[in-house]
Amino acid sequence: xxxxxxxxxxxxxxxxxxxxxxxxxxxxxxxxxxxxxxxxxxxxxxxxxxxxxxxxxxxxxxxxxxxxxxxxxxxxxxxxxxxxxxxxxxxxxxxxxxxxxxxxxxxxxxxxxxxxxxxxxxxxxxxxxxxxxxxxxxxxxxxxxxxxxxxxxxxxxxxxxxxxxxxxxxxxxxxxxxxxxxxxxxxxxxxxxxxxxxxxxxxxxxxxxxxxxxxxxxxxxxxxxxxx
Amino acid sequence: xxxxxxxxxxxxxxxxxxxxxxxxxxxxxxxxxxxxxxxxxxxxxxxxxxxxxxxxxxxxxxxxxxxxxxxxxxxxxxxxxxxxxxxxxxxxxxxxxxxxxxxxxxxxxxxxxxxxxxxxxxxxxxxxxxxxxxxxxxxxxxxxxxxxxxxxxxxxxxxxxxxxxxxxxxxxxxxxxxxxxxxxxxxxxxxxxxxxxxxxxxxxxxxxxxxxxxxxxxxxxxxxxxxxxxxxxxxxxxxxxxxxxxxxxxxxxxxxxxxxxxxxxxxxxxxxxxxxxxxxxxxxxxxxxxxxxxxxxxxxxxxxxxxxxxxxxxxxxxxxxxxxxxxxxxxxxxxxxxxxxxxxxxxxxxxxxxxxxxxxxxxxxxxxxxxxxxxxx
Numbered sequence: 001x002x003x004x005x006x007x008x009x010x011x012x013x014x015x016x017x018x019x020x021x022x023x024x025x026x027x028x029x030x031x032x033x034x035x036x037x038x039x040x041x042x043x044x045x046x047x048x049x050x051x052x053x054x055x056x057x058x059x060x061x062x063x064x065x066x067x068x069x070x071x072x073x074x075x076x077x078x079x080x081x082x083x084x085x086x087x088x089x090x091x092x093x094x095x096x097x098x099x100x101x102x103x104x105x106x107x108x109x110x111x112x113x114x115x116x117x118x119x120x121x122x123x124x125x126x127x128x129x130x131x132x133x134x135x136x137x138x139x140x141x142x143x144x145x146x147x148x149x150x151x152x153x154x155x156x157x158x159x160x161x162x163x164x165x166x167x168x169x170x171x172x173x174x175x176x177x178x179x180x181x182x183x184x185x186x187x188x189x190x191x192x193x194x195x196x197x198x199x200x201x202x203x204x205x206x207x208x209x210x211x212x213x214x215x216x217x218x219x220x221x222x223x224x225x226x227x228x
Numbered sequence: 229x230x231x232x233x234x235x236x237x238x239x240x241x242x243x244x245x246x247x248x249x250x251x252x253x254x255x256x257x258x259x260x261x262x263x264x265x266x267x268x269x270x271x272x273x274x275x276x277x278x279x280x281x282x283x284x285x286x287x288x289x290x291x292x293x294x295x296x297x298x299x300x301x302x303x304x305x306x307x308x309x310x311x312x313x314x315x316x317x318x319x320x321x322x323x324x325x326x327x328x329x330x331x332x333x334x335x336x337x338x339x340x341x342x343x344x345x346x347x348x349x350x351x352x353x354x355x356x357x358x359x360x361x362x363x364x365x366x367x368x369x370x371x372x373x374x375x376x377x378x379x380x381x382x383x384x385x386x387x388x389x390x391x392x393x394x395x396x397x398x399x400x401x402x403x404x405x406x407x408x409x410x411x412x413x414x415x416x417x418x419x420x421x422x423x424x425x426x427x428x429x430x431x432x433x434x435x436x437x438x439x440x441x442x443x444x445x446x447x448x449x450x451x452x453x454x455x456x457x458x459x460x461x462x463x464x465x466x467x468x469x470x471x472x473x474x475x476x477x478x479x480x481x482x483x484x485x486x487x488x489x490x491x492x493x494x495x496x497x498x499x500x501x502x503x504x505x506x507x508x509x510x511x512x513x514x515x516x517x518x519x520x521x522x523x524x525x526x527x528x529x530x531x532x533x534x535x536x537x538x539x540x541x542x543x544x545x546x547x548x549x550x551x552x553x554x555x556x557x558x559x560x561x562x563x564x565x566x567x568x569x570x571x572x573x574x575x576x577x578x579x580x581x582x583x584x585x586x587x588x589x590x591x592x593x594x595x596x597x598x599x600x601x602x603x604x605x
Contacts (some may be wrong), residue, residue, distance in 0.1 A: 122399075126399065
């Protein structure tokens with residue numbers, strides 16, 4: 001591909017999202033990212049030469065303003081990374097002690113946000129596929145999407161649903177040329193992990209930069225596959 | 229016709245009036261649209277996403293409230309922050325535009341404060357309410373301001389305010405349209421899959437659909453304003469391929485006709501690239517590319533109807549209008565649809581001459597009954 005890749009990342013100001021943004025920039029991509037806190041968005045945009053968008057993927061009313069700014073910034077879209085995630089209640093709690101609102105908030109961020117943003121950006125992604133550039137949606141998963149860890153109920157259930165949704169999108173949109181990846185980056189030294197497991201030894205955790213490099217490789221490999 | 233007053237893009241009971249190449253009419257369910265296309269045909273749609281083009285704020289010199297509706301731009305470039313815009317005075321969309329108070333008197337150089345956006349008036353464009361507007365600030369800041377402060381242009385005939393969820397077509401991609409390319413509401417992903425399974429091609433282009441009505445007769449007479457467009461190479465080659473193999477080109481909406489015919493008039497063929505559609509299409513236009521159009525239902529006095537006259541003679545369009553009226557079809561952005569094939573005649577191109585008129589056994593019998601059965605792929 002001679003033109004730079006156009007990538008959007010949600011949750012791009014810390015943790016894995018920030019590492020992904022930096023990795024795609026390092027590889028020459030044009031990147032737009034979304035996060036909730038305006039000063040952090042401005043800092044990261046400046047530091048990494050990326051287009052910063054202030055918004056909350058968990059809010060339905062924010063979805064089109066986000067999608068509009070992504071495409072206005074990049075002119076189109078080849079790769080969407082649904083990375084922004086919510087743990088649910090912190091500290092983590094058994095399901096029986098989880099407030100309904102906290103469970104719903106985890107679903108809004110981890111499941112409905114990726115659903116809505118993918119839907120809003122699907123026109124751009126399929127246009128990219130028709131133009132022969134390829135199109136990939138990467139949904140960030142977790143081993144909690146597969147294994148029933150106690151106290152990870154809101155997070156695990158929402159990530160399990162996200163993983164299943166990715167598989168259904170993949171079935172439905174293969175003919176449109178949009179590839180869906182659901183990948184578990186592993187346990188990383190990130191703010192999310194620190195909130196979940198405060199006493200974990202950071203040295204025992206994967207660096208988000210390492211995970212970002214692996215994920216970017218997977219995205220590039222998916223883009224190179226011949227269209228369906 | 230009855231106004232479709234609820235913002236539902238694809239109501240289950242949406243209807244379709246088909247006008248075939250010989251002028252025969254038949255009524256069908258719009259869900260059966262694919263039945264009226266043939267293997268080898270290419271459907272071309274406009275993937276422009278709709279901007280929240282209505283911006284409320286203050287006319288700084290007078291302090292008076294103002295609404296501007298972004299209405300046009302001379303390119304699709306992200307850093308082109310100069311728009312033409314129509315200004316309205318106090319009030320909102322619940323008042324019909326025909327009776328909205330005028331904006332304060334506007335002069336070049338004056339500033340507008342539109343929420344987080346600052347803009348200045350560059351010039352009056354031959355009408356006291358049509359102005360050139362230039363936004364101040366970086367492109368990212370301006371697009372963020374429009375995205376967060378703007379609202380979609382609203383319609384007084386609707387029962388509720390529109391959100392962008394209501395006006396982005398399923399295939400909406402590039403946010404450059406000022407009002408929705410609403411013929412595209414009819415195409416959902418299931419329809420696109422059904423087309424693919426029948427060997428009907430699909431391609432897209434982007435045209436910055438302009439404002440459809442201002443409520444001011446002098447302004448409305450100037451519509452449509454010039455519209456910037458882009459035809460991707462993949463679309464141009466799909467059109468050439470379909471034509472070479474005898475397939476028809478079916479345009480989803482008037483905007484697609486404008487873009488394709490403008491590019492063809494300029495180059496003599498369907499070429500990829502960018503342009504600004506500034507032509508009028510009417511009864512005198514000889515269509516070079518498009519063989520059929522899916523469109524909303526239009527009254528004979530609006531500019532969209534003029535474009536339909538390039539496809540069919542006036543007698544046939546009059547019969548179609550009568551059928552829409554007596555058949556209780558709904559009109560406006562969220563209304564029913566017409567599929568109009570280009571008139572079969574002596575001026576017809578070879579690709580079309582090989583087409584056959586609608587066979588008698590098509591669904592949607594002329595008595596209005598609809599066939600529920602769908603063919604499996």
